[in-house]
Amino acid sequence: MNTNNIYRDVTMDSLSEANVGQNVKIAGWIENIRDHGGVSFIDLRDMYGVMQVVMRDTSLLEGLSKEDCISVEGPIEHRDEETYNPKIPTGTIELEAKKVEVLGKVYKQLPFEIITSKETREDVRLKYRYLDLRNPKVKDNMIFRSKVISYLRQKMVDMGFLEIQTPILCASSPEGARDYIVPSRKFKGKFYALPQAPQQYKQLLMVSGFDKYFQIAPCFRDEDARADRSPGEFYQLDFEMSFATQEDVFRVGEEVLADTFNKFAPEGYEVTQAPFPIISYKESMLKYGTDKPDLRNPLEIIDVTDFFQRCTFKPFHGKTVRAIVINQKLSKGQHEKLLKFAQSIGMGGLGYLEVLEDGSYKGPIDKFIPEDMKEEIREMASLKALDTIFFIADNEKNASLYAGQIRTALGERLDLIDKKSYKFCYINDFPMYEYDTEAKKMIFTHNPFSMPQGGLEALETKNPEDILAYQYDIVCNGVELSSGAVRNHDMRIMVKAFEIAGYTEDDLKEKFGALYNAFQFGAPPHAGMAPGVDRMIMLLREEENIREIIPFPMNGNAQDLMCGAPGEVTEQQLREVHIKVRA
Template identity: 45%
Template sequence: MHAYRSHTCAELNKSNVGETVRLSGWVHRVRDHGGILFIDLRDHYGVTQVLCDPDSPVFAEMEKVRAEWCIRIDGNVKARDEDLVNPKIPTGEVEVFVRDLEVLGAAEELPLMVFGDQEYPEETRLKYRFLDLRREVMQENMKLRSDVVTSMRKRMWDQGFREYQTPIITASSPEGARDFLVPSRLHPGKFYALPQAPQQFKQLMMVAGFDKYFQIAPCFRDEDPRADRSPTDFYQLDMEMSFVTQQDVFDTIEPVLRGVFEEFGGDRKVDQTWEQISYAVFCLKKKTDKPDLRNPIKMQIVSEHFRGSGFAIFAKLLEQDGTEIRAIPAPKGGSRKFCDRMNKFAQQEGLPGMGYIFWREKTADAVAQELGITVKEAQAKLKSGEVEGGMEAAGPLAKNIGPERTEAIRQQLGLNVGDAAFFLGGKPKAFEGVAGRARTTIGDELGLTDQNRFAFAWIVDFPIFQLDEENGGLDFDHNPFSMPQGGLDALLGDPLHVKGFQYDLACNGYELLSGAIRNHQPEIMFKAFELAGYGKNEVIKRFGGMVNAFQYGAPPHGGCAAGVDRIVMLLADQENIREVVMFPMNQRAEDLMMNAPSEPLNEQLRELHLRVIPQE
């Protein structure tokens, strides 16, 4: 018999009754039923119930066993009584009577329990990640991640791509985030960088004639952490193709990702048609470039209804240049209770509050005031039908701007009795983040968002340039290596009107993918950087390898990169990316388990010709 196991803890069934078997695993749970010990023995594959009574030669040793001890047992497979069968597990028809025991690894008192669904602080979970990962949900998340990556690889090979590896140590390259620098021992005072992405290398591969490349690529960025982003490293499905248009890239990657979501998304619907939406159009309606199409709410500009109105806050605001008022419709949200809840949400977001109007059936008080009669008389007229109730607008804004403006807003937004609208004003960049989150919250709380769907949208036509508010000059708004729509001629006109062949793919409010058709012609690249304030020599200094390569017959090419971690997070129905990463950092970019980052030894610093300057 094998030294540790003849079967896994998921294999035994009725056909094994009467056999002598050997199992190894962790003690998941111990139950003492009147002198008979029942132990759920767990390994990576499943759970088998084993039992031991005083007739067993190792009963005394089994009494000492505790949760999460790693043990090996030998025993006889027995059929469970019919009323004790557990249909929830594959081994639920049998149990193993223990004849021999070996403790492979005893466990000290546990800082967190593996059995059950108790909540523990994230710091505890990350410090003892090796225990946290033993929990069933974490085992399933990591298996899902592995299966998703395998599926991606197979689907890319089926599309005619080959996987190639790119360097992990390379030159520093500004790509939107901070680099992790690596000091060179052989070249004192110089530094390598960990790649933010394989961007330049994959483009150089296209110049070298490798027509279709992909890689499950590690990427390193020194970023501030978020729930959907790692602060240090992440993995992406990276791809590049030669002789392609933007639509060719879409047609290639769509079946890969759609197939992955269909394979692992359970019973959730997956959109078959992926809408393409202009960046400018979608930002206006949803106030985000990461749209959640499951949410039907569309924001609208309603500035004219407040200009010169009795609501002084908005009226005075609109006297300033570049300001506007936007409305977030809330169908079925027409109650003071819900409006107060959203007002509290705005305060938690750092705002004084959020203006609102809600529409309700006209009250007897309103009818009485309108007709100059008592409330009791109004109630009687409403009940008899002598007077039609109709609807009325309620809330502080409605009182300030009056019925005509309120009715105009209702008609513009297409709202009725039982609905509400919320309002935010100012310069759009100052409030659009809160507006986007408010839209999401309203959609979720009112049940408007379809939670059983993966909804995809391509965001296209990104602007290449933006105004730098500090110096009034131009800066790159998005990827500086994107080919401008219209080529060199477009750059000779108004730069703020130039769109790029750049695109993002959003799903359920998350950005899953970014990509572009690349700017592969040096003269167009130099002109684009010149407009952003970078001279030719500066471009050559920063991107010399790529610029040099483009002078030797560079093909048109483009591609994209899809975030593996974020895709798995959506498929696993998790809200935090750390739930699908094996060994993540905490919110302060620290590895509590391995104690990283750590202070270097003096010998290491001397070898690297470095000195650490103490913080004041």
């Protein structure tokens, strides 16, 4: 007990039947008031728990209301057995109030009941987030977040990584998402940017001779919100290693994530153990229709393009055709709903075949498959009696995309997804470039600082669209948790790589001057990645919206409703940074 504190001797979590007979002082917020005439009860809540306070002197209740912050002093006693509350650790004891002091009074009507705040409209919750955070469920998410970050930090230190903080005010980068820019007072017309990631700084640390770096890094991107993406800012476990290959990074990433998920996953959940499966981008797009596959869904897509070019079904001629097999027969209603879904995502229709008990086929495409080819499709798709096979046909890009969405829809509608597991994989071998039809030029598909597979020779001799990069993602349950790459540390390769994307060497000097210069002073090979902390916690807490695990999130429109950001500033503030707002 802390008898020196004027507000409380103990917190709720340290009280038990061992304290019966002791006089203690506790402090917290009034969660509930029950006035039974001659005797009154309040439930007093602090960060650590709830304690029932009994007031036999009912005058002590005068003027008190829900969520008042108070200090109460009195003896701890046993509750009557019929009033035990097994839902809370202090459910067999109570404090009899002898003295009450109001520390913080509620002067306005509460905008919502604290205990049911998660059922309140989000805009109201975010405006009064400090009240929303009093809700034990919301508060527990923040405590959980703190524990995960603390564990990640200790894990990285134990693995020999050095924590180093990189700047928040930096130079604007032309690549990636939209920057948040900050005007300079001292240099008229010039701007800082908030870092989208510590990309250049962490590479420069490797050039500086630091072997293994990490930080829990704040990142800032002016992009729209999604359920798994917070607008404005987010945190990532950023790490980089010198003298490292892709496989070295894989070993670190999978150890950190497997250990973290093993420790913090809900009870009974299965976690993929290291080594994680490695799936190439090309294979992932074919088998799952996405580069973020949810491996909890057992369905796989197969390519039947060649088969249908030899059939008489003309709508499939000249198109990429994908197929998905399910081991059951659907009802007419299920088929109709699936067709409606297919049309809602832009598909013209959804062809299918059902395998009858005698092995024959039934369905709108059956008559277009020659008899001598029916055994071929059976073997190709491993079809059995009562299976159903769906067909998706379009250009290659759309066929992959649509097949991936149909795969997900089937997995969800047929309850095939293993809800009690975290299934990880690496996706690697991403294309280095893609052709931008609007800009009519080659652009980088991912991080422009990645090492091309095959080095300078590949850049000089291959079609740019055929060049793969040493780039990789970690995906968990269909969510991209991390991206990373082996970095391009060779000046000659970097100049050529940027030249293909339309940058001159002078552009490189101007836009990425620090790296361009640093790489001329003996840069080591280096590689790294950056798992997203917010997404990690969102998955572990089984929250569908990322805002539920962020202490003070912006709303989906990138507004801080609580503090009023973005807001206006004074004319004087604008003048100091040489800014004039255009009408």
